[in-house]
Amino acid sequence: MAENTETIKGTSLWKDAWKRLLKNKLAVFGLIVMVIMIIAVTIGPAIIRWTTGFTADFIPPEGDQIKSFPPSLQHPMGTDEAGRDLLARVLQGGRISLMVGVISTIVSLLVGVSYGAIAGYMGGKIDNFMMRVVDIIYAIPYILIVIVLLSVFGGPNTPAWITWLAERFGGAGNQGLSQIFLLFFALGLVSWLTMARVVRGQILSLKNQEFVLAARATGVSTTSIIFRHLVPNALGPVIVYATLTVPSVMLTEAFLSFLGIGVQAPFASWGSLASDGIKNIAIYPWQLIFPGVTMALTLFSLNFLGDGLRDALDPQTRKF
Amino acid sequence: MLKFIFKRLLIIIPMALLVVTLTWGLIRIAPGNFYSTEKKLPPAIEANIKKKYGLDKPWYMQYAIMMGNIVQLDFGDSLKYQGQSVNEIIKRHFPYSATMGILAYLLALIIGLAAGMIAALKQNSAFDYASMSAAMLGLSVPNFVLGPILVLVFSLWLFWLPPARWGGISHLILPVITLSAIYAAYIARLTRAGMLEVMRSDYIRTARAKGLPEWKVLFKHALRGGIVPVVSFTGPALASLLAGTVVVEKVFAIPGLGNIFIQAVLNRDEPLILGIVAFLSILIMIFNLAVDISYGFLDPRIRYE
Numbered sequence: 273m274a275e276n277t278e279t280i281k282g283t284s285l286w287k288d289a290w291k292r293l294l295k296n297k298l299a300v301f302g303l304i305v306m307v308i309m310i311i312a313v314t315i316g317p318a319i320i321r322w323t324t325g326f327t328a329d330f331i332p333p334e335g336d337q338i339k340s341f342p343p344s345l346q347h348p349m350g351t352d353e354a355g356r357d358l359l360a361r362v363l364q365g366g367r368i369s370l371m372v373g374v375i376s377t378i379v380s381l382l383v384g385v386s387y388g389a390i391a392g393y394m395g396g397k398i399d400n401f402m403m404r405v406v407d408i409i410y411a412i413p414y415i416l417i418v419i420v421l422l423s424v425f426g427g428p429n430t431p432a433w434i435t436w437l438a439e440r441f442g443g444a445g446n447q448g449l450s451q452i453f454l455l456f457f458a459l460g461l462v463s464w465l466t467m468a469r470v471v472r473g474q475i476l477s478l479k480n481q482e483f484v485l486a487a488r489a490t491g492v493s494t495t496s497i498i499f500r501h502l503v504p505n506a507l508g509p510v511i512v513y514a515t516l517t518v519p520s521v522m523l524t525e526a527f528l529s530f531l532g533i534g535v536q537a538p539f540a541s542w543g544s545l546a547s548d549g550i551k552n553i554a555i556y557p558w559q560l561i562f563p564g565v566t567m568a569l570t571l572f573s574l575n576f577l578g579d580g581l582r583d584a585l586d587p588q589t590r591k592f
Numbered sequence: 593m594l595k596f597i598f599k600r601l602l603i604i605i606p607m608a609l610l611v612v613t614l615t616w617g618l619i620r621i622a623p624g625n626f627y628s629t630e631k632k633l634p635p636a637i638e639a640n641i642k643k644k645y646g647l648d649k650p651w652y653m654q655y656a657i658m659m660g661n662i663v664q665l666d667f668g669d670s671l672k673y674q675g676q677s678v679n680e681i682i683k684r685h686f687p688y689s690a691t692m693g694i695l696a697y698l699l700a701l702i703i704g705l706a707a708g709m710i711a712a713l714k715q716n717s718a719f720d721y722a723s724m725s726a727a728m729l730g731l732s733v734p735n736f737v738l739g740p741i742l743v744l745v746f747s748l749w750l751f752w753l754p755p756a757r758w759g760g761i762s763h764l765i766l767p768v769i770t771l772s773a774i775y776a777a778y779i780a781r782l783t784r785a786g787m788l789e790v791m792r793s794d795y796i797r798t799a800r801a802k803g804l805p806e807w808k809v810l811f812k813h814a815l816r817g818g819i820v821p822v823v824s825f826t827g828p829a830l831a832s833l834l835a836g837t838v839v840v841e842k843v844f845a846i847p848g849l850g851n852i853f854i855q856a857v858l859n860r861d862e863p864l865i866l867g868i869v870a871f872l873s874i875l876i877m878i879f880n881l882a883v884d885i886s887y888g889f890l891d892p893r894i895r896y897e
């Protein structure tokens with residue numbers, strides 16, 4: 273029966289939203305840039321290695337070394353302080369920066385959506401208590417929370433599943449990479465607060481509708497009502513807010529790397545590359561400008577895409 | 593109204609104490625301590641240090657002593673800056689952050705309100721698209737990229753402005769611009785959205801229908817309703833600006849509170865961390881209260897219980 277109504281109705285919510293998104297030129301621009309960026313960081317390092325032989329952490333032997341060399345044909349973005357090819361580093365760093373965006377956002381989604389949904393559905397005292405907890409966590413500087421998470425679970429205390437996850441990406445025994453994955457999770461764990469508020473608001477307006485009453489009358493369990501019936505109905509705003517969380521966690525990661533708490537050498541992210549570049553800004557400006565502009569372009573596209581998605585999925589919300 | 597303000601002011605005290613408690617708990621959860629670096633200390637010396645700072649007492653006694661002092665607004669001495677009290681350190685470094693923060697927010701307000709209003713009034717015009725793209729750019733360029741690029745252009749190439757440090761007005765220009773960019777962008781977007789919504793509302797039609805001149809409709813009626821979202825943004829924005837924005841302080845070598853806080857966190861300078869956290873959380877709550885009060889003046893439909 274469901275299939276029948278689908279064919280008669282013609283357009284679903286998602287198809288409709290997709291059409292609206294394609295009409296928004298800036299959002300399409302953002303989408304195209306993001307697709308290109310993802311392809312570039314995925315296969316780019318391999319292509320550079322194949323054509324010029326440089327990798328992100330390859331330091332040419334003494335004598336051959338050209339430290340802080342300006343952009344040239346061989347090094348389109350120049351080289352860094354140690355003589356490494358900056359293009360390779362920017363692409364490699366892009367992997368980590370984009371991964372921060374995706375993984376931290378997923379973590380913040382999981383925590384924020386469940387927290388907000390439970391608070392909103394339970395209501396009353398539980399809701400009140402849970403939201404006050406959110407208010408209080410808001411008041412604690414997130415840098416403090418990130419540093420504590422990194423030092424409690426860092427080094428030898430890294431949870432086994434984080435190491436396992438990092439190994440899937442970079443091979444076994446890679447201590448540095450598992451610390452970066454830890455950072456992804458720490459960032460996710462400090463950026464779920466607004467998501468929880470958004471979801472709670474949605475659930476509050478949904479929970480008194482007839483379909484919830486019907487579900488309860490037929491004996492559906494509370495967990496099931498929250499996650500099978502309510503959360504899917506709140507998906508629009510959640511997706512919209514998630515696309516705006518991606519650039520914001522990327523900025524936070526860059527900021528932490530700038531302070532020296534985030535991604536550390538030999539690994540690179542756009543933030544850590546830019547912060548390395550700042551030291552030499554007067555003499556070798558390209559070391560800041562290339563990673564900085566790449567990052568700004570990515571954030572720019574993500575923001576436009578997020579804005580476009582909001583207008584497409586949720587035409588009612590106020591645009592700001 | 594007065595009762596509302598009084599109640600909210602009263603709530604600030606337990607909230608701030610709760611935030612301090614949680615912060616203290618967080619610092620204590622993290623392994624390690626402020627005195628040991630990489631080298632392990634001989635047990636006798638460690639015991640002496642513990643005794644001096646009261647770390648040999650059980651944790652609840654330490655907590656009680658700390659809270660007792662904090663209630664009297666005494667945060668003790670910094671562990672890293674020997675012989676300096678936390679209150680002195682905050683008093684010394686906060687003015688830098690406050691000066692920069694207030695100037696940056698004023699600049700952001702002027703630019704953001706003007707751009708947002710014009711964009712809303714001339715919706716879908718070239719100016720609208722240009723200013724909204726500029727705003728998006730402002731949201732997307734990290735300030736640690738914007739700041740150094742401004743220095744590069746205006747100090748190192750053009751020699752117009754000093755590149756860093758605290759001095760005359762000329763020293764303030766670049767950091768204030770760097771700081772205000774993202775806020776100006778936000779305010780412009782909020783103002784545009786708010787104005788667009790208000791301009792469609794009935795009371796604007798009424799104002800026009802009774803023959804008010806257009807400028808009066810705009811500034812006396814539309815603006816008041818249109819900037820409500822900007823006002824709600826102002827509370828948290830001002831607080832985070834006054835907290836000192838670490839990046840700008842680092843890039844321009846300005847001795848503000850933000851850097852002191854980051855250093856304190858990295859050094860595990862517990863009294864200093866707690867002092868700054870308490871100071872800032874009270875500041876944030878007072879700003880939020882001020883924002884809530886100002887709603888009533890801006891939008892007569894909003895009432896207090």
